[in-house]
Amino acid sequence: MKRKLFITLYEKLQDGTLKLTIEAVWEIRMLDQAITSELMIKPMEDGSFQYLSNKVIKSDQNANAGWYMPRLTEEEWEENYSNN
Numbered sequence: 001m002k003r004k005l006f007i008t009l010y011e012k013l014q015d016g017t018l019k020l021t022i023e024a025v026w027e028i029r030m031l032d033q034a035i036t037s038e039l040m041i042k043p044m045e046d047g048s049f050q051y052l053s054n055k056v057i058k059s060d061q062n063a064n065a066g067w068y069m070p071r072l073t074e075e076e077w078e079e080n081y082s083n084n
Contacts, residue, residue, distance in 0.1 A: 008036075017042050017052065 009021035020039045040052040072080065 018049075021057070 004025045006023050006025065007020050008023050009019075011019040013019060018041050020041070022037050022039055024035045024037075036057045037054055038057055039054045042050040042052055044050055
């Protein structure tokens, strides 16, 4: 699977956190916008970055991402997998 990622929006928040909007292009399927996500990272003093979060942005322009499923909330996890 050959995919390319493009940063389409960049925002620096007041606390220094970077919010990047990323669009994935799926060349094999000839999809200009296979999926769009919002990546949050924090620049560190040593020049590295700390990953904070990544969430898929729902859009009618995204491909049918049947493989994608949002994570369960803590409440949903407890409800489905708790031994109680």
